[in-house]
Amino acid sequence: MIESSSILALDGVTKRFGQITALENFGVDIRKGEFITVIGPSGCGKSTLFNIVAGLESPDEGRISHHGKPVAAGDLLGQVAFMPQQDLLLPWRTVLDNAILAIELEGTPRSEARRMAMDMLPEFGLTGFERHYPQQLSGGMRQRVALMRTFLFKRELMLLDEPFGALDSLTRSMMQRWLLEIWRHHERTVLFITHDIDEAIFLGDRVLVMSARPGRIKLEQHIGLPRPRLGEVVTSEAFVQLKRKLLKELEEESMKSFTP
Ligand SMILES: Nc1ncnc2c1ncn2[C@@H]1O[C@H](COP(=O)(O)OP(=O)(O)OP(=O)(O)O)[C@@H](O)[C@H]1O
Ligand SMILES: [Mg+2]
Numbered sequence: 001m002i003e004s005s006s007i008l009a010l011d012g013v014t015k016r017f018g019q020i021t022a023l024e025n026f027g028v029d030i031r032k033g034e035f036i037t038v039i040g041p042s043g044c045g046k047s048t049l050f051n052i053v054a055g056l057e058s059p060d061e062g063r064i065s066h067h068g069k070p071v072a073a074g075d076l077l078g079q080v081a082f083m084p085q086q087d088l089l090l091p092w093r094t095v096l097d098n099a100i101l102a103i104e105l106e107g108t109p110r111s112e113a114r115r116m117a118m119d120m121l122p123e124f125g126l127t128g129f130e131r132h133y134p135q136q137l138s139g140g141m142r143q144r145v146a147l148m149r150t151f152l153f154k155r156e157l158m159l160l161d162e163p164f165g166a167l168d169s170l171t172r173s174m175m176q177r178w179l180l181e182i183w184r185h186h187e188r189t190v191l192f193i194t195h196d197i198d199e200a201i202f203l204g205d206r207v208l209v210m211s212a213r214p215g216r217i218k219l220e221q222h223i224g225l226p227r228p229r230l231g232e233v234v235t236s237e238a239f240v241q242l243k244r245k246l247l248k249e250l251e252e253e254s255m256k257s258f259t260p
Helices: 048-055 097-099 100-105 110-120 139-152 169-185 199-203 230-233 237-258
Strands: 006-017 020-031 037-039 061-066 069-070 081-083 157-161 189-193 205-209 215-223
Touching: 006 048, 006 169, 020 048, 020 061, 020 189, 020 215, 037 215, 048 189, 069 139, 081 139, 097 100, 097 110, 097 139, 097 157, 100 110, 100 139, 139 157, 139 169, 169 199, 199 230, 205 237, 215 237, 230 237
Parallel strands: 037 189, 037 205, 081 157, 157 189
Antiparallel strands: 006 020, 006 061, 061 069, 205 215
């Protein structure tokens, strides 16, 4: 198999907030087209990792390279599409105008941006809702609007921070399958944070298990399950074995973060 090229690599990254070390000696190489999922106990530095990759925070130590070239964290601002942990929809903007927010800020004229968003509505299951306001939508729809905003902001790397966290399990599994479809169709590279081990295995080409704070990579698990991953995948022996292994690692770390 030919290894695809590196989009973004972190090496030895450490980030401190005063007395707290959020990330320590963190390294990862994200290759084109991959779907990487990240799991780890609450507070282990996952969102901090995303803030660094998005260029919103600078590491205290370590190196970052973008397409093999060393860069400062700030150089990454605007280079990646970022869906933060809170969906950040503006209550006074319609679905359509929330979806175009990032590309409008980037300078795309509103009329053109709206046309681009209209074209994407069916794929995101939002046809007919373009003039609705966020408070008129279900939780799943709100998350699709936030995802649509991230997809419209066309960057090769997308960071999704627990995008399905607030959904019931049925809606969540439908959204997972749907996300895999559009990931394939749009040929993007995804870094995806979740608390849910099933979700991490179902979606990922690789799962990164992070240690309790300070966050390091505890285990990097390749997921060889064939795609498209249909419902049966989650009940297969291979899936169950992976789940057992990752659960053990994660539980060990979660126990540590609860020990005073
Ligand atoms: N801007 C900040 N200033 C001070 N401390 C911060 C800041 N951002 C994060 N931290 C601290 O860094 C640690 C890691 O936080 P982070 O939000 O990255 O965790 P997380 O893994 O995303 O947690 P969760 O799963 O609950 O979302 C926490 O102890 C948090 O309090
Ligand atoms: Mg977080």
